[in-house]
Amino acid sequence: MSSKIINFSPGPSKLPEDVLLQVQQELLDYHGTGISVMEMSHRSPEFMKIVTDAQENIRQLLNIPSDYTILFMAGGGTGQFAAVPLNLLPSTGKAVYLNTGTWSAKAAKEASKYGRVIELKPDFKSPSNEIQWDRDEDVSYFYYCSNETVHGIELNFIPDTHGIPLVADMSSNILTKDFDITKFALVFAGAQKNIGPAGVTLVIIRNDLMGKQSVHCPSVLNYSVMAKENSLHNTPPCFNLYVMALVFQWISDQGGVKVMEQRSNAKSQMVYEVIDNSSGFYSCPVPASVRSRVNIPFRIQNGNEDLEKQFLDEAKRRNMIQLKGHRSVGGIRASLYNAVTVDEVSLLTTFMKDFMKSKLQ
Incomplete structure (x- = not known):
């Protein structure tokens, strides 16, 4: 029997003990500033370094090329259910959503408010990794959830979209396996599974996808605005981002x-x-x-x-x-x-x- 609590929560989930100990050590006095990160201006040099260090770490961990921008946003994965179509889906456009469970279904429902959504339901009993669908040149993007936490479904392949921009919700399996980021136009991940506490969301977007947002897109969900201001358009979830930066470093230190x-x-x-x-x-x-x-x-x-x-x-x-x-x-x-x-x-x-x-x- 373990003398310590073992947390098998689906999220918010367990954080590395080394990270928690470092947070504890720095909680009242971050790097000699005499204040906590929770009290620090998000535009201070100390916090801006936290942001840039986190970006550099995740870029190295996932081998992200320079033509991709790394954003830290609020609103969780659910916020991205709206942000993706508001940034990528014209009001007269179409998007394909692969419905593999609860979270992809919720994302498709949200996207349908902003444009036409074509839902696909794959047959997982088929041995083929090919997703069968009627390809259309007018489709703005293809969306899927790489791991569905509720039903325990994870795709062990990257769908071939034949050139259509591929968008993935990787909230629950980001940084648990290596993958080729260049096959994706956009990847997002709520932090509270593998990379930090709830409240901050990692977004990795190919630069050519930005600047196409709807006129109705709120500034806090606008990828172009957030990129221009390096995720600091408004006050971000500072403490959560700080812990996430420590988790990135912990993963690097682990190998x-x-x-x-x-x-x-x-x-x-x-x-x-x-x-x-x-x-x-x-x-x-x-x-x-x-x-x-x-x-x-x-x-x-x-x-x-x-x-x-x-x-x-x-x-x-x-x-x-x-x-x-x-x-x-x-x-x-x-x-x-x-x-x-x-x-x-x-x-x-x-x-x-x-x-x-x-x-x-």
């Missing part, structure tokens, strides 16, 4: 994205092996080809709610918290973001085996 990917693969494999070798005691409702590495939903004896409650209660007694599945689907869900260690996942899988053994005796 970068490739190390995060290796750990992510190892952690998810450990849990899926217990599920798949349980002779049906545990089951995962997601087809193997699109199983998420970072959000693993599972049921006990095909949805035995009494056993699932016992599992959650016993897990809590063992200091493992926030394992309950999303209210819309029920069951159990283990979220294995970057800050969750391999050793902590090992404790979870040991408990899963112990619980199964106790119920089958």
Whole structure:
């Protein structure tokens, strides 16, 4: 049993302990200024350095070329559901949305307020990675969510849009695996899964996509305005951005994205092996080809709610918290973001085996 709380929350999620300790150390006096980051002017040299250091770190971590701009915005992923069409979708235009679950469906619904949305629902039982759809030269962009936290669906490929600008919500798997940013026109990620506390959103946009915003686009959602003023058009979520900058540095110190990917693969494999070798005691409702590495939903004896409650209660007694599945689907869900260690996942899988053994005796 762990003596420390192990947080498997889907978000806001666990932060690296090293980062929290540094925040604690600097909380009252940031780098000799005598004040906290929470009290600091966002236009001070000290805070502006936090912003530029964070931009440089994420640019190196993801190998982002110079023709992409890095923005830090408020409003979370939900704010980007509106910002994307307000910046990229003409009122007479069309956008394609790949509906793979809750968050892509919400994004499509929001975008439909600003233009025509074509929704696609893929068949994950097909072995092909090709997304079948009627291509149209008038489509402004193709949108998808690379990992759906509620249903535990993660695409292990990048859709081929045949030249149409590709937009991705990577809120829950950013920096958990290496990918080619040049295949994307825009990537955004709410921080509260892998890269910081809730309240700041990372946006990476190819420069040629800016300057096409609707006349109705609010300034705080306008990528051109935010880029011109280096994310400081208005007061940003300063403390949240500061912590996110520390997380970027922590990932760099750990060995970068490739190390995060290796750990992510190892952690998810450990849990899926217990599920798949349980002779049906545990089951995962997601087809193997699109199983998420970072959000693993599972049921006990095909949805035995009494056993699932016992599992959650016993897990809590063992200091493992926030394992309950999303209210819309029920069951159990283990979220294995970057800050969750391999050793902590090992404790979870040991408990899963112990619980199964106790119920089958």
